[in-house]
Amino acid sequence: MKELDATILTSNYEGLPMVFLESISRGIPVISSKFLGYTDVVKENINGYSYNVGNIQELLNCMVNIKNMDYNSSKIQESISQCYSENYLEKLELILKKI
DSSP: OTTOSOEEEOOSOOSSOHHHHHHHHTTOOEEEEOOTTGGGTOOBTTTEEEEOTTOHHHHHHHHHHHHHOOOOHHHHHHTTGGGSHHHHHHHHHHHHHHO
16 A cells, blocks of 8 residues: 555445545545545545546546645544544543433
8 A cells, every 4th residue: 555646436325435544544645436425534635635426537637636746644644533443432432421
């Protein structure tokens, strides 16, 4: 994965795109089709880009943006801090205490 420029996911539907979380956790930006919930992971211009399903020109533009992106791996990794186990478990514990 150290040689990747980006991870691309071209889906119409995904639950929680684990492949994106894995890439982002390693500081690798992502390109996503716009499906319901993709914004839970993809933060435009921070950890990646998105395009409308089927729009090849937009996908190409995203690929060019990634290639030209002067990204900071640490900033990309921090963009999903809510998904890291220590933060996730802390939030879960707070929710359970409220119940």
